[in-house]
Amino acid sequence: MATASSSLTFSTSLPKFCRPYSISRTPPPQVSVYFKKLSISSSLKISRRTTTRASSMTSSGITTIDQNNKKVVEVFDTEEDLAVSLAKYTADLSDKFAKERGAFTVVVSGGSLIKSLRKLVEAPYVDSIDWSRWHVFWVDERVVPKDHPDSNYKLAFDGFLSKVPIPPGNVYAINDALSSEGAADDYETCLKHLVHTGVINISSLSGFPKFDLMLVGMGPDGHVASLFPGHPLLKENQKWVTHITDSPKPPPERITFTFPVINSSAYIALVVCGAGKASIVQTALGKSQNSEVFPVQMVSPEGELKWFLDKDAASKL
Ligand SMILES: O=C1O[C@H](COP(=O)(O)O)[C@@H](O)[C@H](O)[C@H]1O
Numbered sequence: 001m002a003t004a005s006s007s008l009t010f011s012t013s014l015p016k017f018c019r020p021y022s023i024s025r026t027p028p029p030q031v032s033v034y035f036k037k038l039s040i041s042s043s044l045k046i047s048r049r050t051t052t053r054a055s056s057m058t059s060s061g062i063t064t065i066d067q068n069n070k071k072v073v074e075v076f077d078t079e080e081d082l083a084v085s086l087a088k089y090t091a092d093l094s095d096k097f098a099k100e101r102g103a104f105t106v107v108v109s110g111g112s113l114i115k116s117l118r119k120l121v122e123a124p125y126v127d128s129i130d131w132s133r134w135h136v137f138w139v140d141e142r143v144v145p146k147d148h149p150d151s152n153y154k155l156a157f158d159g160f161l162s163k164v165p166i167p168p169g170n171v172y173a174i175n176d177a178l179s180s181e182g183a184a185d186d187y188e189t190c191l192k193h194l195v196h197t198g199v200i201n202i203s204s205l206s207g208f209p210k211f212d213l214m215l216v217g218m219g220p221d222g223h224v225a226s227l228f229p230g231h232p233l234l235k236e237n238q239k240w241v242t243h244i245t246d247s248p249k250p251p252p253e254r255i256t257f258t259f260p261v262i263n264s265s266a267y268i269a270l271v272v273c274g275a276g277k278a279s280i281v282q283t284a285l286g287k288s289q290n291s292e293v294f295p296v297q298m299v300s301p302e303g304e305l306k307w308f309l310d311k312d313a314a315s316k317l
Contacts (some may be wrong), residue, residue: 072306075314087119098133110152113217121163140226140256143180180243184255188241203264222280222294226256266303275312282316
């Protein structure tokens with residue numbers, strides 16, 4: 001098992017795989033997008049791509065819902081507004097799943113997403129959420145030691161997990177002592193164990209694990225998790241977790257959930273901020289003529305997909 005940093009200890013009550021660390025403290029259908037001007041933006045155009053949709057003003061932006069209420073796009077004036085809304089969205093789902101099934105399985109990415117979760121560690125949510133129900137997983141992880149600056153675990157631990165009372169045994173980090181292939185296999189074994197014990201649901205439609213909520217970001221190249229444009233792993237349809245040794249974004253060795261797992265989710269929040277990502281957002285949601293299919297366009301969950309965009313990311317819509 002992995003060598004943990006000095007602040008981490010092992011729980012020994014679980015099988016040898018996925019022992020958690022104790023913490024000391026084909027593209028989806030085109031969504032109908034219907035934007036009006038934001039209160040502080042003069043750059044957003046009204047875009048009416050199709051006819052069947054619902055659209056309503058929110059406190060800071062526009063909500064657009066597709067015909068099946070399965071895809072929602074919300075644009076916020078600021079990343080601060082986005083973070084406030086993301087916290088409420090997550091807290092509401094935490095309540096729902098805690099009541100319905102006594103557990104809340106949450107998958108996080110690395111990257112800028114973690115900073116956008118900051119409102120969860122503040123009042124009222126830090127006190128009102130039943131953190132004991134949370135089980136936390138990573139949609140992708142860099143195969144580096146857990147105290148390495150590139151570790152998605154470290155990013156989440158420093159910015160989020162160390163500030164909330166999630167039981168240490170419910171935080172499922174990768175085994176960083178293994179090769180990338182070994183770590184992916186080990187993580188998949190961990191997920192299978194947790195399906196067996198009823199912590200993780202299984203999708204009756206796909207047969208893949210069905211997580212309650214995935215909170216994921218998108219890279220400026222349109223990658224999600226560690227699934228990169230044009231990479232053969234985009235087509236993986238057997239494994240739950242796979243590995244990559246040639247990631248175009250450093251570090252090269254990573255593990256990642258596959259699309260069948262991502263797309264079996266009950267809810268996915270896709271959080272995208274910044275002008276550097278506006279072109280991909282335009283391709284995914286707007287009028288772009290780009291024929292290339294980016295990984296983010298392959299995100300199409302069984303349940304609800306909600307895009308959280310700041311106005312810079314939405315600036316080309
Ligand atoms: O390498 C990664 O990048 C993506 C996107 O990161 P961002 O900083 O541009 O938001 C991230 O979602 C993924 O988990 C991470 O491994």
